[in-house]
Amino acid sequence: MNATAPLSSVAPRLTSLSHGGGCGCKIAPGVLSQILAQSGAAGLVPPELLVGLETADDAAVYRLNDEQALVATTDFFMPIVDDPYEFGRIAATNALSDVYAMGGRPIMALALVAMPIGQLPLETIGAILRGGQDTCRAAGIPVAGGHTIDSVEPIYGLVAMGLVHPERVRRNAGARPGDVLILGKPLGVGVYSAALKKEQLSDAHYREMLASTTRLNTPGPILADLEGVHAITDVTGFGLAGHALEMARGAGATIAIDWARVPLLPGVAELAAQGFVTGASGRNWAGYGEAVALEAGLPATTQALATDPQTSGGLLVACAPEAADQVLTVFAREGFDRAAVVGEVQAGEARLRVRA
Template identity: 85%
Template sequence: MATTPSPRLTSLSHGGGCGCKIAPGVLSDILRSSGAAGFVPPQLLVGIETSDDAAVYRLNDEQALVATTDFFMPIVDDPYEFGRIAATNALSDVYAMGGTPIMALALVAMPVNQLPLEVIGAIVRGGQDVCRAAGIPIAGGHTIDSVEPIYGLVAMGLVHPDRVRRNADARPGDVLVLGKPLGVGVYSAALKKEQLGDAHYREMIANTTRLNTPGPLLAALPGVHAITDVTGFGLAGHALEMARGAGVTVHIDWARVPLLPGVEQLAAQGFVTGASGRNWAGYGAGVVLAPGLPATAQNLVTDPQTSGGLLVACTSDTVQQVLDTFAQEGFAHAAVVGRVEAGPAQLHVG
């Protein structure tokens, strides 16, 4: 008897990867109306106040716990690669705080009547393999039957309290370095319409499954002041969070921003996610785009990145050490992309 083919994973979800994030303006309204700050113990070194990548809780003079969670719907149809991407993305927030992961818990929500068990198993196995590569166990988790497929992790790590790197500690005079090229959202939009070539698909998988292991090495450099990872709010959104947190003006030199191959052409053809527009609607008032930028620049600077690169603010005499650290960890496209200046909390792209 013939078996019913498994549906495309991306066909089961209304969005994919970090493009599923609630729009930044809506999220701000939710947090503001909920009074989300609540009780803040003195041991909580980083909470929700600066929209940072993870919470950090001081355990003692030598150790602080980094805790975060991240999960989303499929960005690719291959179940194993979906699991790998989701797990890599979740662990990134630990690395972005300067931490080293120690353990994870799996979050699994699947339409069990629509997906074969072997497909669900492949998703989970992809996450396990990424955690194995990071040197940590998946020590538990939670599963539910869901209308849409969702996978991710609760990720925990350790960091010395003095090496915590928030997104809000950039200083005037700092230089900005980006660890990975942009364009994952554009690739995902093309993939969903079956218009992404094999070479570009391989680039997408390689980019989104590369663990942001430079994080703790960068945090150990005294000249590194701030680190964040670029995910669903795009480069503009996360750079603007850095600007607002530190009360500075951030400048992005668009000509120096690394892009995945073919991304500009795909964006020009209309392969742009809905999240890009929602991002601009949410924070565009805080962004100044210089005249003469390419027509695709707004869509690309707001392009939601899934498992994107680290954005690092460091002193000018630390830049080469930062680039060398990225290079030794296999990040060939890391590049200087901007600077930090005294001024109003804005982002300038030019």
């Protein structure tokens, strides 16, 4: 299949109907902070609410009893690929990732569907929903309902719910000085999407993109059962730098990333050097770049790749050094053969250092 070919002579390319795609659609982090500050978002905080808005975590967690807590999250976006079935799979995989990132196991989902009914054939919309349903089936859960509206741009995602033991919740704020950082998936989905939008992504790289974005982050709840794992988050729209910085702020510590150890999807460095970079990458840097130190000697593309928005990206795990081999073994057993140690947590102010 040609990665950039339209689906038919009648249906428009999905990506042509949206101003952005995947997690690159996220509101820039600086703007989001201002919106939340003005919204009075804190509101009522019952004692059962174990995780809320306070550390920009991946999902809310509500204690049900001594053995169970409900993990609840939602994620939706505009198309990152033109194949409707694959768009559905990617969006669903991305939404379920936040449950896994909290250490939870998904139990059900609700579909969020907004489609330009007058522009897309009904079979195209049906294929999007079928892709999401098949991903949920692979995760062992039902799509138990949802909501649909007629929209100017195509949007699809899920409300995802899961269960976790209250003592096994893994937040993005639990990292400790001395921990090592392990990244579960290689970076570069945003770069691939930028090349796809301009019809410059090869078939081989398109297949790599699909393989990465449709791989469920199933190691999450397994890792949460390991005593040496202190924090987990998933790397999505704010890029590796943004989500590592959230982890640093939550821990009140410095995070150092060794750039040479960060795995990249095939061809991503070359594509970025050719200028295939998303607008979201620049917005990300504008939102948090003042808290990131890029050391001398790094490749010219480091800033763009560190801020590259990842749709359905990998888990970022902070664990004790003695647990690192266990963590890597779990990733490998679940099919994440490029998981790698990429840095460490250090005592110091809440900042991010990217080292050569």
